[in-house]
Amino acid sequence: MNNAYLDMAKKVITDPQILSVVSARRARQLALGARPMVKCDSENHLDVALLEIGQGLIGYEFGSAEEEVQAEAEAAEAVAEAAAAEETEA
Numbered sequence: 001m002n003n004a005y006l007d008m009a010k011k012v013i014t015d016p017q018i019l020s021v022v023s024a025r026r027a028r029q030l031a032l033g034a035r036p037m038v039k040c041d042s043e044n045h046l047d048v049a050l051l052e053i054g055q056g057l058i059g060y061e062f063g064s065a066e067e068e069v070q071a072e073a074e075a076a077e078a079v080a081e082a083a084a085a086e087e088t089e090a
Contacts, residue, residue, distance in 0.1 A: 012053055
């Protein structure tokens, strides 16, 4: 983990617990095939997530647990569809 990226992200999301959850979720999305929104020297998904947060591209909002589960399911489905489309094209 790059400390410079972490320091940038801490300026945007000051609560360490929320920063941990947001960065972990974004890193998981990247690991599952989501495209990064920034160019990063590191290939580490957590570094990319922290850089995105530090640049203000990723935020958070509180919602109900049902909404979160549904949103994650939709995101996973979209990633799976995109991967299937790429395999079909290849």
